[in-house]
Amino acid sequence: MIDRLSGISVFVTVVEAGSFALAANRLHLSRSAVGKTIARLEQRLGVRLFHRTTRSLNLTDDGVLFYERCLRALVEIRTAEALLENGKQQVSGRLRVSMPVLFGRLCIAPVLTTLAREHPGLELDLSFSDRVVNVVEEGFDLAIRNGPLPDSTGLVARRLGDNRMTLCAAPDYLARCGLPSNVEELVQHDAISYRRTGVIRSWLIPQADGTVREVIPKTRLLMDDLQAIADAAVAGFGIAWLPCWLIRESLLKGELRRVLSEIPGINFEMHAIWPQTPHLPLKVRLAVDALVSQLPSRMVF
Template identity: 85%
Template sequence: MTDRLSGISVFVTVVEAGSFALAASRLHLSRSAVGKTIARLEQRLGVRLFHRTTRSQSLTDDGALFYERSLRALAEIRAAEALLESGKQQVSGRLRVSMPVLFGRMCIAPILTALAREHPGLDLDLSFSDRVVNVVEEGFDLAIRNGALPDCAGLVARRLGDNRMTLCAAPDYLIRCGVPESVEVLAQHDAVTYIHAGVIRSWLIPLADGTTREVIPKTRLLMDDLQAIADAAEAGFGIAWLPCWLIRESLLKGALLRVLSEVPGVDFNVHAVWPQTPHLPLKVRLAVDALVGQLPARMVF
């Protein structure tokens, strides 16, 4: 029975991944192992599940019917597991999470690894990528999103906290070039600026009347990596607009100083999103609760 359920799970993953190779990557198996599992499943059922060519694969009519029923069966099994888990705090199984690279490494991963240490039965599969993954199609249990949420059809979202941005510069730069006294003079200063997908990110500065001014800095250095921007700002190349969680230690030791500190920072929401299910798996609930409880303290200064 275990082999049968394993074969069905592999089959569903192959269908959703769209290829044996991608399914093998998601399952942490070799492509050969996935192919052999599907072949055994087809032999047991006595039908062909896929039309295969050297360049593509597609479901047969029997395969489409079996996929529909398999999804229902797996959903029932997962719901039953969630119900049983909800009555106890001993979580088990693999938790697959997608998160932004730098933010994930510095803020999210330490919380989740501490959770795994607390629950020895919990296995983590952490994926670090700055692209917006398709949570359902790519088989993630949970994803962390910074900023505005894209279309979340079929997903549940929970706000984890606020990602606060602040202006900062090295003491050496401020001695050489002067301390900005107002938002208006920011554009006259050298800046280390973030660029993404060919677009230079302007700075958003809240004003006293509740509006926000968009400042386009006089860019001296363009970089597409936040840590590199922080390093360049600390080296005295100019003013940078960076998240507090990234420069907390530099601010504490005085390697960077806040600029226009009386101006409130801009906050971007951080959310956890996960597939909508009748019963939330315990491993997801515990992970989200841990992030809600611990993440805000890591993002402020």
């Protein structure tokens, strides 16, 4: 197929140049190479394309017919190339993104919808799910992952920021039950705990020596939804261990207060991942750049 396209390109150039010599000059080939290419093309097609004399070079009837069709094909190819080149400068087409439900709704979707507003040709197809999708097999352009990434061939990852966890409680709960002054006192308090896949998640507290201490609180409420845990914390049911991006507004409004705020919260890395390709589509690059730029301010307090 490559040889056929090469022969067609040489043929069209010869017609437009009006001679083998001028065509050879335009193609940076020898005159002999051009002549052999046309000869092979005629042999393959089984027709003569040119009337040749020492002074002139004219198309045969078959040559005219073939030239018209070849010209149409080359115009289509050049149009396709122009569209692709234009697509590198203007964002267009559908962008399929997979993201965790709550984090996606509160943090990712607002950034991407703003991007879509800035680029009218961009279409968004957002999938909210806490399961780990197969990006390639399920046809996603982009996926957002929380925590360490497994080794994955054929995928590219870029860090978006840190998902910082913090202990918090409502002011009225702390007024009733007191503010813990150290990690040991946490077990004396009511806790609102998170359960996922049947396992109650421990609270992870960084230590001064660089290790991480697991605290299993005295659970009063057990839930498998982070938003419900945050709502219960605001309602004064106890202490919760939650991501800063989820409770940021509640902290700003004074509905929640950080507990043991002098202890730095543990961080989980957030990444964007996408299928590895020779040329990264502009829509993916702009989406990732927007997330890298805007997410950090949404994820910390």
